[in-house]
Amino acid sequence: MSKLGLRTKLLGMLGSVLLIAVLFGFAVLMQQIKRFDAVQNKLYGLELVQQGNELLRLTQQMRSTDTQKNLLEHQRSLKAAIAATDARLAQHDQLTVRSGWQELSTQLLAFSDKNASLEQMALSDLNQIETGFAEFSDTVIEKSGLFFNAEANIVLLAKLGAQNLTQSLSYFAKHLALHQALLKSENQTPLTAMQLNLLRDQLQTAKRAGDHLYAAMLRTGEPILPAQVSAQQASQQLLEHLQIDANPKIVLEKAQQAWVSTAQLQTETQVRLSQLLQQDKQALHRTIYALVALLVLMILVSLYMSFGFYVNLIRAVQNLEHAAEVVASGDLTTTTHAEGSDEIAKTAMAIDKANFNLSALVANVRTNASMVLELGKELSEDIHNMAIRTEQQAHSLVDTASNMGTLSETVKNNAANAKSVDNLASNVRMIAESSNETMRAAVNTMQEIHTSSIKVHEIVSMIDKIAFQTDILALNAAVEAAHAGEQGRGFAVVANEVRGLAQRTADSARQIRHLIDDSVNRVEVGVKQIHEVNTTLSEIVSGIRSLATDINAISTASTEQSHSLIQISQAIHELDEITKSNSAMVDNAKSASSELGVRAEKLTAVVAAFKLRQGTADEAHALVRKAMSLYKNQGMNLLDYITKDTQKMFADRDMYVFAFDRRGQYRAFAGNAAKLEVNLFNVPGLDGRKLVADAFALPEKGGWVDYAIENPVLNRVEVKTSYIERISEDIVIGCGVYKSV
Structure with a gap:
């Protein structure tokens, strides 16, 4: 079958189907015709049975008639019926019962022709005729199938x-x-x-x-x-x-x-x-x-x-063969279409969808290849610059290693000196702490003197009060002696003496109070000064302790720094080795990036042979470069030129050159002036603010921006990348392609 052509196979299938249909229909038709013939035979047999019954009734009427006149009339009717039946069977005998009828008709004619008298018709003759009719009827019924019916x-x-x-x-x-x-x-x-x-x-x-x-x-x-x-x-x-x-x-x-x-x-x-x-x-x-x-x-x-x-x-x-040949030639722009909604049409739609997806896949490969090529060139330049910087870094590491050796010796000496200072600070700390204890004892002694002075002051105050009370008592005694006259003169003398003694005691006590107050004041001043000296000495001791701790930390840090500098020196030497290895790797990477660029160019050249339904990154970049070249001559008039686009220079398939400002407003759109009314901030499914921010954040030389936007062909949100360059501080121009399908 695989060697036969499609036309031959279809004609063979058609002939087979028609033959089966005709044979089946013919079989059903013949069955119905057979049933029709059977019904006709039944009708014919029924007619013969009816005629036979009529003949039998005529015969019975002849036998049962009571007048000669009726007998003759029945005889004529019987002969006429016999003649009619003979004529019918002679004309059409489809049941082949004529031979049986002839025997019966002979008996009937003999019965009717015996005699015109009733006496000659015996009952046995009638029984014989009825038997003949029964046999004839059974034969007709059997051959006509009258008793065989589905109903x-x-x-x-x-x-x-x-x-x-x-x-x-x-x-x-x-x-x-x-x-x-x-x-x-x-x-x-x-x-x-x-x-x-x-x-x-x-x-x-x-x-x-x-x-x-x-x-x-x-x-x-x-x-x-x-x-x-x-x-x-x-x-x-x-x-x-x-x-x-x-x-x-x-x-x-x-x-x-x-x-x-x-x-x-x-x-x-x-x-x-x-x-x-x-x-x-x-x-x-x-x-x-x-x-x-x-x-x-x-x-x-x-x-x-x-x-x-x-x-x-x-x-x-x-159509499918033509579509396959076109696709095989590399043209993926042709649309495969088949009329109807059958499997062939669905297959055509599937092939068209496959072509569309293949076109999108090749476009994606071409876009990525062009981007890889561009990134490969930038990578090659960056690797070259990195090779130069790596060489400079190697020289700097050599100088750094030399300086680190000198610095390590200096830090080692500083660590030794810090150790000596640490020992001296420890001794000073011990002396200061001892002096602090002595000063704390002196402060306690002065505090006790101050307490004793206060007690003496209290005793003097008590003596002063006693002298005051004695003076009052002496005065009262003198007054009483004066009242007593001569009897109290001696008592007055004693009172005067006591009063003088009390006054002298009060004066002495007052002097002692002044001395003690002065001593107490001096002791208080001395205690305050001792407290201040103690506080100062405590601060000095604390400072010396902190100084000793810091000097110890400096000593420890200097030691650790010395060890760290030794490790750093070793690490710098290792880094120098790594840098030399990196330099060799940079040379290899430079060679690999160059090879990557060559392969990217070859891949771009290979996929460029396909005619695609979708635009690619290199084509979008070329459209933007074309617009930028025209901008040098047209200036801002370029925006109107792009929007009108009478020569279809800035729109190709799903690519179109556009321009927008910092407010997200379209300033140009290739071949579609209605888009000038659209603001990117209001486009459904698009983060317009991020797109504008990313576009104006690009360097002056331009670059690519990725964003999500609704694909009008597939009616779904797709990732798109656009190459954008700035033509002023407020306007950018670009062109984008879809990254995937």
């Missing part, structure tokens, strides 16, 4: 009309013949009685069988025929009269009524059966026409759909 009511009607009612009519006719014979002879022989009893039993059996058929028909939903009730009543009345040995004339009358009503019921049954078969025939006829129309319609629809599928598939495959 139960049709089978029941056929059995009722072709068998049960026929037997009942035969029994009624025999009753008529026997009772007519009884009326003529007026004597009932034992044979006649036996025949009547047999006929009565047969009639009861036939009636019970008919009742069962009626009940079954009712269960199938078949309506009651108009003559059914009267026929059942007439049969029941006849049986009732036969049970009681009624008058032969009455029985003859009841038998005649039963025969007539049963014949009418048989006619209605066969008419109803014919109607049902005609309905089946018409339904099958319509079904056959519908199947033929459906088969033709199915073939036409299949041809139409197959042709449409063929044309659509071939066209779609050609």
Whole structure:
């Protein structure tokens, strides 16, 4: 199959489908035609059965007639019916029953031509003819399939009309013949009685069988025929009269009524059966026409759909083949489209989406390659500058290592001197702490002197109070002596002496108080001075202690510094080695960056061969450089020139040159003047303030800014990068591309 072309495969599939459809439709059609033929055979067999029943009734009427005139009339009707049946079978014998009919017709003609008298028609002849009719009817029913039907009511009607009612009519006719014979002879022989009893039993059996058929028909939903009730009543009345040995004339009358009503019921049954078969025939006829129309319609629809599928598939495959060839040539701008919404159209949409994604992927690779190329050049320059600085750093490290050696010796000497000073400070600290203890003892002694002076002052105060009280007592004694006169003169003298002694004591005490107060004041001043000296000495001791601690710390730090400087010197030597290694690595990196630049140029050249639906970073950079070149000649008129863009110089696919100010307002937009009304701060999904801040934070030479904005093609927020350069302090110009899909 893989070696066959698509057209051959499609034609083969179409032929297979059509062949299967035609064979299936033909099989169904033939089945319906077969059912139609079966119904036609049933109708034909029913007509033959009806004609046979008519002939049988005529025969029965001939046997049961009571006048010669009626007999001749029945004979003519019988011969006419026989001739009609002969003509019908001679013209069309689709059941091949003509041979059986010929034997029966011969018997009928012989029966009708025996004699014109009633006496010559024996009952045995009628029985023989009825047997012939039964055999003929069974043959017709068997070959026509009248009893074989999917619908139960049709089978029941056929059995009722072709068998049960026929037997009942035969029994009624025999009753008529026997009772007519009884009326003529007026004597009932034992044979006649036996025949009547047999006929009565047969009639009861036939009636019970008919009742069962009626009940079954009712269960199938078949309506009651108009003559059914009267026929059942007439049969029941006849049986009732036969049970009681009624008058032969009455029985003859009841038998005649039963025969007539049963014949009418048989006619209605066969008419109803014919109607049902005609309905089946018409339904099958319509079904056959519908199947033929459906088969033709199915073939036409299949041809139409197959042709449409063929044309659509071939066209779609050609479009896909063309799209694949275009993509293979490197052109990713072509749109693949297939009409409709089937799998081919979905495949075309998937291929178009794949082309779009591939274009975006190549655009992303090209953008990143151009950025890598640009960054590679900057990296190469930076590595070159770093190599120069590394060389300078190596020389500086050599000088630093030399100076660090000298500094290490100096710090080592400073550490030794600091150690000596630390020892001296420790001795001074011990002396100061000893002097501080002596001064603290002197302060305590002066404090005790001050306490004793206060106590002496209190004693002097007590003496002064005693002298004052003595003086008052002496004065009171002198006053009392003066009152006493001569008796108190001696007491007055003593009082005066005591008063003088008290005054001298008070003067002495006052002098002592002055001396003690002066001494106390001096002691207080001395205590304060001693306290100040103690405080100063404590501060001196604390300072000496702090100085000793600091000098110890300086000594320790100088020692540690000496060790650290030794380690630093070693580290500088190691750093010098590392710097030399870095210098070699910088040379390698410089070579690698140069190689990276070459490979980036090759990658850019490779992806540049593709025609893309999206713009790339190098193309956006080129558009901005084109605008900046034009700015040198046009100045600020460049903004209007970009917005008008009559020559389509500043817009390409999803790239467009734009300009905005520090307020976020567009000042130019390639080919879209309506954008001048837009402020970046109000654009949904865009952080306009950050974009403006990043744009004006770029160096004067320009650079790239990344931001998120809604992609109008994909209707979703995408990351975009724009190359931006500043043309004034308030306006920048740029062009961007989407970084991913």
